[in-house]
Amino acid sequence: MKQILKTLTPVALLALAAFGAHAQGYPAAGKVVTIVVPFSAGGPTDRVARDLAEAMRKPMGGATIVVDNAAGAGGSIGANKVAKANPDGYTLLMHHIGMATMPTLVRNIPFKVDSDFEYLGLVNEVPMTLIGRPTLEAGNYKSLMSWIDKNKGKINLGNAGVGSASHLCGLLFQNALKVDMTPVPYKGTGPAMTDLIGGQIDLMCDQTTNTTSQIEAKKVQAYAVTTSKRLPTPALKDLPTLQESGLANFQVTIWHGLYAPKGTPADVQKKLNDALKAALKDPDFIKKQEGLGAIVVADKRVDAAEHKKFVAAEITKWSPIIKAAGVYAD
Numbered sequence: 001m002k003q004i005l006k007t008l009t010p011v012a013l014l015a016l017a018a019f020g021a022h023a024q025g026y027p028a029a030g031k032v033v034t035i036v037v038p039f040s041a042g043g044p045t046d047r048v049a050r051d052l053a054e055a056m057r058k059p060m061g062g063a064t065i066v067v068d069n070a071a072g073a074g075g076s077i078g079a080n081k082v083a084k085a086n087p088d089g090y091t092l093l094m095h096h097i098g099m100a101t102m103p104t105l106v107r108n109i110p111f112k113v114d115s116d117f118e119y120l121g122l123v124n125e126v127p128m129t130l131i132g133r134p135t136l137e138a139g140n141y142k143s144l145m146s147w148i149d150k151n152k153g154k155i156n157l158g159n160a161g162v163g164s165a166s167h168l169c170g171l172l173f174q175n176a177l178k179v180d181m182t183p184v185p186y187k188g189t190g191p192a193m194t195d196l197i198g199g200q201i202d203l204m205c206d207q208t209t210n211t212t213s214q215i216e217a218k219k220v221q222a223y224a225v226t227t228s229k230r231l232p233t234p235a236l237k238d239l240p241t242l243q244e245s246g247l248a249n250f251q252v253t254i255w256h257g258l259y260a261p262k263g264t265p266a267d268v269q270k271k272l273n274d275a276l277k278a279a280l281k282d283p284d285f286i287k288k289q290e291g292l293g294a295i296v297v298a299d300k301r302v303d304a305a306e307h308k309k310f311v312a313a314e315i316t317k318w319s320p321i322i323k324a325a326g327v328y329a330d
């Protein structure tokens, strides 16, 4: 046994040294860290990722952090790309509530949310808003209800693809009203917003990080918020909640989290988690996010283990709601 140890120890030491050097030198000079966003550029997940990349640059020693929009299939193409990527800390994933709803909503996703990723931490929580094209003949939620009643069978609803947050919100909305609308899928709500403003689609449910400035500029009409309480953001404060408008228990809040492929070295994960925690305290990042109705999370909620627990709890929370509504995507 002693003999085996004698032979193994130098090898083990070498391996340890190599491993340590890898983590110590992370991120290596000249190497780019990529945050994969599973939706189009210009949308709310993209927005959070780009702001976060900027805020993480300093605590990552000035590293170059870029965003790669691997959009499509409601967010599963980008998530799958990261699940299969080299676990070296240079490919990360920014995803939202879809990590918790997709396993129930889409029964055949090509990756495992619980075992294909290292969880780096929660980033923020973002309310959603129900918005409409600027030419829609309804100026508030009450008149929207009569417009929907009169136009049954002709209404379309934009979303970011099957399994996305806007898809989930739209399904729950149709289910609550008992009205079917025609879904119009995009690779993200960035391009969907362009078409809503242009009047090509009627309605959409989307994060305030994408809708606040368009509501403020009166480029779209806003009808309600999906949270249980009204929001303090100036441009959104007069919007009723869907609950107070008669849709009992309607509550959808989106959150974003950061992930790495399974097998990313523990000390690289720690460096990323430390950088994430520092970025979430960056006053510029907080100001930008809060101005768009988001709440930046802090401390314990940013812990990797805590985030994993949170996602598991969200899966448990959403699974019966999706099943009860019978709103499967497939």
Ligand code: ASP
Residues within 6 Å of the ligand: 039, 040, 043, 044, 045, 046, 096, 159, 160, 164, 165, 166, 167, 187, 188, 189, 190, 206, 207
């Ligand atoms: N808001 C989108 C969703 O509905 C995704 C995006 O474009 O960020 O899931």
